[in-house]
Amino acid sequence: MAASLKAITLEGEKGTWTVFPGLDKGCGLCIEKCPKKCLSWSKTVLGVYGTPTVEANMEECIACGICEMVCPDCAIKVTKKK
Amino acid sequence: MSNHELPRMPKSWRLESKPHKFCPGCGHGLVLKALGMAIDELGIQDRVVFGCDIGCSLLAWDFFNVDTIQTHHGRTTPVVTGVKRANPEAIVIAYMGDGGGYAIGSQHLVNAAARNELITAILVNNTNYGMTGGQMAPTTLPGQKTETTPYGRDVKEAGYPTQGPEMVAAIAREGAYVARGTIANLKQLTRFIKKALQNQMEGRGFSFVEVLSACPTNWRTNAKDTWEFVEKEMTKYFKVGEIKVPAAEGGETDE
Numbered sequence: 168m169a170a171s172l173k174a175i176t177l178e179g180e181k182g183t184w185t186v187f188p189g190l191d192k193g194c195g196l197c198i199e200k201c202p203k204k205c206l207s208w209s210k211t212v213l214g215v216y217g218t219p220t221v222e223a224n225m226e227e228c229i230a231c232g233i234c235e236m237v238c239p240d241c242a243i244k245v246t247k248k249k
Numbered sequence: 250m251s252n253h254e255l256p257r258m259p260k261s262w263r264l265e266s267k268p269h270k271f272c273p274g275c276g277h278g279l280v281l282k283a284l285g286m287a288i289d290e291l292g293i294q295d296r297v298v299f300g301c302d303i304g305c306s307l308l309a310w311d312f313f314n315v316d317t318i319q320t321h322h323g324r325t326t327p328v329v330t331g332v333k334r335a336n337p338e339a340i341v342i343a344y345m346g347d348g349g350g351y352a353i354g355s356q357h358l359v360n361a362a363a364r365n366e367l368i369t370a371i372l373v374n375n376t377n378y379g380m381t382g383g384q385m386a387p388t389t390l391p392g393q394k395t396e397t398t399p400y401g402r403d404v405k406e407a408g409y410p411t412q413g414p415e416m417v418a419a420i421a422r423e424g425a426y427v428a429r430g431t432i433a434n435l436k437q438l439t440r441f442i443k444k445a446l447q448n449q450m451e452g453r454g455f456s457f458v459e460v461l462s463a464c465p466t467n468w469r470t471n472a473k474d475t476w477e478f479v480e481k482e483m484t485k486y487f488k489v490g491e492i493k494v495p496a497a498e499g500g501e502t503d504e
Contacts, residue, residue: 174254187256190267194274194465195472215268236435239278240268241258 174244175212177223182230182247184223186212190242193218197234197243203227206234214242259285261294263314270308274475276462277305279432280373281312283460284342287443288315293340293450298332300325302345302354305379309344323354326361329368340449343370348378351387351411358417362455365422369445369456372413375464376483383467387411390486395467410486417457418493424454427493431461433480434489441491453495461487 176185191214198206198221205227208219221234221243232245258264262285271277288294297315301307302325310319320328329341350358350372361368377395378384384397388410392401418427426448430438438460445456461483465475 172253172256174256185254190256192268192273196274196475199472199476216273218273235257237279239271239275239282241256241262241282242268244257 175220177225177228179223179225179228179230180248181228182245184225184228184230185244185246186220186222187242187244188212188214188220190215190240191220192216192240192242193220194239195221196237196239197221200233200237202231202233203229258282259289261285261288261297261313261315263311266311269312271305272464272466274463274465274472275305276375276432276460276464276479277309277373279435280371280438280460280462281309283430283435283439283442284344284371285313286439287446288313290439290443291446291450293446296338296340298329298336298339298341300329300332300341300343302343302349304346304348304381305375306344306346306349306373323349323352323357325349326354326357326368326370330361330366333366333368337367340446341368342446343368345370345372346379347372347374347376347388347411347413348386351413355387355411358413358457359420362417362421362425362457365425365454367449367452367454369442369449370458371442371445372457372459373462374413374459374483374487375462375467376410377464377467379464379467383464388413388487390482393482412487414457414459414492417455421455421457421493424448424495425493426454426456426491426495428457428491429459429461429487429489431479431484431489432463433461433476437489444494448495459487461489
């Protein structure tokens with residue numbers, strides 16, 4: 168694997184939400200754990216096993232970072248705005 | 250917006266080997282994340298010797314940027330015991346699954362606990378034999394369907410599941426640390442693993458952490474049912490919390 172990976176970053180009011188499709192295996196654990204239920208399967212981007220990656224609805228995302236914590240592959244990075 | 254950047258992983262993880270070899274949704278990734286965070290927080294990456302067992306846990310052989318050794322059938326416990334005796338400066342971790350630790354390798358776990366060896370054992374409990382296709386393991390819950398128990402585990406024939414931490418706590422001497430964590434509470438799990446490593450570093454005794462983990466591939470569950478099984482079904486039989494703590498340290502119960 169390369170030292171850095173392709174990242175898709177979404178900007179929101181509370182923070183930024185990044186997914187790394189090269190790490191995303193499509194298990195869906197984060198979708199169930201999201202307290203705002205604002206994660207869903209992407210319609211366009213595929214993950215490392217050819218399954219859809221996850222995507223956040225940035226209008227609802229509160230940048231709590233639970234999806235980042237429960238990801239077994241560290242495919243999500245959430246940065247809260249100060 | 251698309252660009253290139255680094256994912257946020259524990260520093261002790263080896264980025265070159267990612268994405269790791271575990272199945273989608275596997276609990277091993279989360280346990281190793283907690284272990285990685287504990288190693289980072291203690292700053293002991295250069296002293297750790299990581300021993301992994303056979304089964305799915307062996308796929309962690311290139312997971313960390315630490316010295317790693319892989320052995321078979323629960324022998325990871327005596328192997329890291331040997332490493333510790335030869336090099337007392339090393340901080341050794343025996344990483345195994347429930348098949349390796351409670352079935353074929355239980356004599357090693359039991360005897361290491363009885364001798365109060367200065368090692369840290371981390372056992373991942375996913376209630377079946379994951380790598381061989383999901384057969385009944387010592388930890389399969391009563392009534393749970395697996396490949397070899399298609400009508401559910403019958404306790405009359407197959408007995409009750411092994412409660413490892415309770416067993417180890419009963420054998421272990423004063424100074425031992427025994428706890429059971431879960432992947433559903435990663436912060437608590439990181440604390441347990443950190444305490445288990447500190448217990449070894451301070452030379453108090455044997456440290457053992459069992460982790461309730463998930464195996465969506467062999468349970469044939471989707472994400473929702475996976476969390477439900479880990480959080481509701483498994484905790485009915487396996488109680489999360491600290492089971493034995495050294496007198497020098499305060500305890501913590503299930504939150």
